[in-house]
Amino acid sequence: MTQEYTIGDIAAELGVSKTTVSRAISGTGRISGETRKRVLELIKERGYRPSAVAKGLAKSRTYNIGVVIPSVDVGREFSFFRECMVGICEYAASRDYDVILTMGDEISKIRRILENSKVDGMIAARSEEGSEMETLITERGVPFVRIGASGDESVISVDNANSLAAAEMTERLVDIGARRLALLGGDERHFVTKNRAAGFKRACKKRGVGESRVFLNIFDQPSADRAVTAALSGGCEAMVCMDNIVCDMVMQTLAAHGVAIPEEVRVACLYDSVIVGRMEPPVTAVRFDGVKLGSEACRQVINIIEGEKAESVVVPDFEIIIRKST
């Protein structure tokens, strides 16, 4: 698209230099309020919009931020990423950046976008520490923010309040009468697992329920069966599932065992999803605020880009959705 107007047209029409017009727009450099106003008025009148790419060339910027999200919807949790995207897009627009999407974390795609110099910074969801992707990004010196926990101090991450949410949910279960709880979760190496487990344990301690048990590394139906059976035989009154996948498997097992929910066992999930809300019975779950998370991640990465201060943050917004299962 050829520009309809250029900065030169505006300058000519006003009898000033392009420099002046540029300064009026950016609000940078010395310029009289009077001149500034005249320029801005004409700009508005003509509907002139500076070319982002020309500005980009001059400033060695693209005003794009790259976002990487998994293309395969493990755990059907894509709705959460969608929310993140909404937050990212909105915040980016507010600072006049755009969002370039890359689906799937194949390294070749990331490399391409980086090598083409199409972005000023990157956000990656569900990225793994020290993964090839992160190495590539950081090596290139591109500002980077991870959505999700990080152990690594050197990368800025924006995360849900997993620990806090797990604690609140746990306390809630205790408060409505459950004394023997079980936490059921996936890969113990994941930070999200560690954080949620920490919250669970903290809450148990705080409420003085000592017999609680933790079952991790549940990856398939058999391992879920074993964990559920063990929990049940220990007299478990409430099961806290770490995510929707585990919850699904747990619910299957409970149904197979003919366990009445919530009468015999209450069930809660630390990660809400469409599925969780449609289980039989619907399961009480923690709903995180993906929009906030995305917008925060975007804020941090743009801050880095623009040389402002940036820091890892835990977004405190979440909600416990009470459903029939408790």
Add this chain to the structure above:
Amino acid sequence: MTQEYTIGDIAAELGVSKTTVSRAISGTGRISGETRKRVLELIKERGYRPSAVAKGLAKSRTYNIGVVIPSVDVGREFSFFRECMVGICEYAASRDYDVILTMGDEISKIRRILENSKVDGMIAARSEEGSEMETLITERGVPFVRIGASGDESVISVDNANSLAAAEMTERLVDIGARRLALLGGDERHFVTKNRAAGFKRACKKRGVGESRVFLNIFDQPSADRAVTAALSGGCEAMVCMDNIVCDMVMQTLAAHGVAIPEEVRVACLYDSVIVGRMEPPVTAVRFDGVKLGSEACRQVINIIEGEKAESVVVPDFEIIIRKST
């Protein structure tokens, strides 16, 4: 990001002009095979990548294509858009374009991206004919492709084979014994509704089942109840739901009436989703190929951009997933 190498560095090192290097890269203009090879070799050796934004400025291009998808997941069909995005991103990358995402169809966002001249073309999913957005895009002369049917010849659209899929599903139901069918759907003004209904009717005619009935404009549980009750009293043996939303309401009603599926009534859905596969019983449904659809849409829009021929297309790929409901 400042470029590590520029075209000038490569030219200098080789003792040729920037023109020559540029020609070697683009494959355009006269250049000896010999020279070309030397240039390309050094480029590879140095890992030089031309700056997309400089190229963009020179050619008045951005090499970005803008994609608009709804931010609110009406019908929880976002997984389909996700698939589309995968297809779009992949195809775009294959032609060295990137994808700028806009979530939500608020006109202000579209306007911003257009005015900033950040894209060479646009793809919109679930866009409405003659909507403010489409007017804005086409007025600006930006190449545009719609994902979803269009009545309007002037806009290129890429769509699922809705009619064909509906016909195949219908024939299949007849072939396994159903003689009295009912089609249940939403807004009769939507093209998707018209197309699916057309396929249904065509199949009924072809198979010679005359008593089939069509119930449209089902928007809520009461209207679904009425339609289902009417269909049932007409001796309906198979219900074809146009989409997952309608299907959900239909299944609720059938459950409330205590109708056995598939024994008393078979149920099928013309649009698969996670929900549909997890109903009780799971419902047979049509699964469209979102990746192909997206990739095709992207192909068309890039063709327009690059002055090649583009045309509306119906993507024939879909699959009927047989489940317990039939």
Add this chain to the structure above:
DNA sequence: CTGAAAGCGCTTACAG
């Protein structure tokens, strides 16, 4: 406070 000029890294007539 204002402007002429160089520069960002490419492309592309035009001339040779």
Add this chain to the structure above:
DNA sequence: CTGAAAGCGCTTACAG
């Protein structure tokens, strides 16, 4: 086949 030069539309020292 090859290159010098102008141009894409901005920004930004530098000089005034």
